[in-house]
Amino acid sequence: MPLIQLLISCVFIFFVLYAPQPLLAIFAQSFSVSPATSGVLMSITMVPLAIAPIFYGLLFARKNPLDILKKAMLILALTSVLFTLAPSFELLLALRFVQGLTLPAALTAMTGFIGQQYSGMQLQQNMTRYIGSTILGGYLGRVLAANFASWFSWQSFYYLFAFSLFVLALCIKPQRCQRPEQAPASPKAYLKPLHNRLIVRLFGCVFCMFFCFAALMNYLPFILQDMFDITDSKTIGWVYSGYLIGAVISMATPRLNQYFNNSWRWLSTLFAMYCMTLVAMQMPFLSVFLVTFTLFCACMFMIHASAAPLANKISDAPPTVTNGAYVSFYYSGGALGSFLPGLVLQNYGYHAFLFSLLLVCATGLLLSYMTYRQGTSMT
Template sequence: MTRLLVATVLVFCALYAPQPLLPLLADLYGVSETRAALLITATLLPLSIAPILYGLWLERLSARRVLAGAVALLGVSQIVFALADSFTVLLVARIAQGILIPAALTALMTFIAGRVAAERLAATMAAYVAATVLGGFLGRALAGLISAYWSWEAAFWLLGGGLLALTPLLLRLDGDQPPNAARINWRTCREVFARPGVAATCLIGFSVFFVFAALLTYLPFRAVQLRPETGEDTIALLYAGYLMGIVVALASGRITRWSGSARATVRLGLGVFLLATLGFLVPSLPALFAVMLVFCGGMFLVHGTAPGIVNALAPDRRGVVNGLYIAAYYAGGTLGAWLPGILYAHIGWAAMVSAVALMLLVATAASRGLPGPHSSQSKAES
């Protein structure tokens, strides 16, 4: 399990490492804020489509081989990113990463879920989410700090080397799930999506990551706006609030037992997330540090609970249901990293924050479709 969690951390490092460097890369390559943000959007866009295909393939293919191959190629793409001599090359490298990352993530979720007993599923998936949080933090923090005290390229050389070094260890994993010989097609996707609770969970994932991606993508520009002398190291430390997500994700099972159901836990997380989102309206750089703690806590209370829900709702089609959830989640992130930026560029930060907060009302409404406290799924998750 350790190797799987390390792989999760490194994959998420790869996904988010460019985020604190967006102001720097915009200056170096002479592009606008919204164009620089494409380095995030370009990677999230394939993540909103590819997981469904990978989920279908993982019903037939070896999750171990898919994971190892994706991690190796992801390592190569980091080195290409570091060697880029134009913004176009940066963008192409990020698009390639967007194709590889969902293969790795869907394989990881499928592999992890297939190795544990049903009664430990929710706790195991919470550990997986905690690893994603750690990876998201380390990717942003180390890229910012290494850029400030060394060079921005060095961060991607180190990350590429780490991913390549991990590949042979992943190939030696045991316990891979045997391929499913049954024919899997788009009808299977529709059937799984139609199961009670699956669509609601996917919509919640879409909504919360829409808000999360919007604020974290444009947060570096907001920091520079509030204090023009802000450097990459300060921006990197802004993401320290991300670490709250690890604590919350690991505690999500206990919170669910205390609240009585996964649905109540998700609603609690959504309420905290909404309050923190509105907290970003305070025009103060120190306030951003404090708000980030609450913001990440609310976000990962929701996201730490959701994977356990979807896996319990479709235990016979985990590859497909994980693909559906990841696709919905990153579709929200793709749109969140792009559409709110238009508001930010033309109207301002306050308008953008107020607009994205409305998405959390959509997620709250969707939470009514989750399993209740007396359902068999809710009992399995707790």
Template sequence: MATSGRVHIRRGTAEYRRATFALFCAGFATFALLYCVQPLLPLLAAHFSVSAATSALALSFTTLSLALCLLVSGALAESWGRKPVMAAALGVASLLGLACAAVDSWEPLLVLRALLGLALSGLPALAMAYVGEEFDPESLPAAMGLYIGGTALGGLLGRLLAGLLGDLGGWPLALGGVASLGLLALVLFVWLLPPSRHFRAQRLSFGGVLGNFATHLGNPRLRVLFLLGFLLMGSFVALFNYIGFRLAGEPFGLSSTVIGSLFMVYLAGIFSAGWAGRLVPRFGARRVLLGGVGLMLAGIALCATAWLASITLGLGVFTLGFFAAHAVASGQVGHYAQGAKAQASALYLCAYYLGSSLVGYVGGYVWEHAGWWPLVAVLAGLLVIAGVAARRLPG
């Protein structure tokens, strides 16, 4: 394998294990740094004397800057390469995470969180493009599933650790602890990930960048996938943003640690991301996507009840469906993109994180002015639209 630059990484080899674990670490750190604030939102709202929707800006600012900057970083990556940019992005983001723990004013915290999103914009699209370029076609769905599984584990441990540390030492200790995990993930990523073999640098041209974006946006199948990214992630983040407020209030009255422990349901996402990737060759992407959306709808119906056991089960089913659908949709972007795969991935992730920012914030407005059940109804409506869109993909 080392003698030929044309050979792709194949499943079952030592190189495959190293590469997938490195990407797993990158996905882990990305989601941990992004979403560690989610179980801390009630603490932030109380500490800074802001509303629930305003506290959610600590997450929405990060995902919004990430979404917008992805379009730039995805274009630059076609000229600059893959691994060096990803490593730099992860390192800077981890340092900004440490800086967030050192401030005690709301506006500087939001600025640092926005800068953290900007830094991380150099990682997700490049990781997806790396998988699409370096793994052979038969290994690609499973490799993408493992990367998405890393994001699930990052979301889980980031939230669990943040909830625990938040109760022990407040939100600054929580943010600093998660940022330290990001630095550890960086070391493993740099050590394990093989250099790109199939990346071919393009001359940076403004016209070429716009042409690539126009080509991708003109592809009807990619447009469906971009819409799915927006709807799926928007629904996912809105539910997890405000479930903490729901469970912290009456009749539940749960602590940050207990609320954070409910994110153990992310273990279902680690399983379902890889599982869904392996089902695609057998059943087709459309069927697996529709199955994932159906599970999300079932989960959100359970979350509409007033029983803690039912809500916990609903979060698990919802998470199972989300990561299955996201793993398949993100893998299909590389399949349908004709060249400039990093830019295609950037457009998907831009829509994905715009959904996180916009639906995540608007969900807070619905929660504050209408309550829990109207919020659940809005999210269910978005998922119905996602299911209708997924039916337009080839079987």
């Protein structure tokens, strides 16, 4: 399977995960549910993403990753079509849960294929390209879903990417990929990173980071509607451009990191900036919100880009084990952040919502700063 085909497939797979996010206000109105309840559409998908990668890594150890990817893409295509036809919100939730179980299978298969086919510098470069395709898929999934909802209907976008997933799946030739021969690791091995106090603190930082990010991204349509009177889904979709701009800014992370001789101090600085953006968003000016939202996204990607390699540096466990645990903490924060802050927004308003995120973000800052003050040196 050519790498470019895999990267294109990855972009469309991430459409499935993030397309509902800018449409939550539409779903809330169409099915007469509260904003917090509509946010469950994201939470119920991220819960399996937080747990399944560990078990899928063991379950698929002797399977052909391309065969898994092909079946997963077909399931995602089918459930996406059924999603447009669902007559009730409960059925939407059921379909999103099935997608949540299928998405980590596809992601595990893609990373497994890259790890199996490439090594050395090629492995690092192609894994970076894969991460780039996930960012692009997250951005385009949000923006295109919002714009299609404004131009045509939100269902039309689902039909488009479901058809694309179906065609891309049929183009996969599993027989061209050799089955891996290594034996699967013990399930207990996935608990090994948690024996390291530094790893636990770092994973706690990652949890806090994505909790705040998922919350703001999830309830952005409601915030723009209530605070700035923006109701057009197309305009809401373009506000998500701050996500992509932030991702581009985060590419400077390695260069900026050179000015710090301690990774924990660098993380503390990023979390401090993360907190400052949440404070600045309290001001009721759209221009201020757009700028700080972009900086907020940039901080998130910088923390992510710094924490992932740091976890692999300080962990004694195998890389697959460390990264599996990292992904679990990452999406656990996303699952809770997609729902709990919505209750605060719904019952206490925008400013209380931001304050709750600030508390979680400050916890991440405290975890990183405590480690730095205790003299941990990781250059």
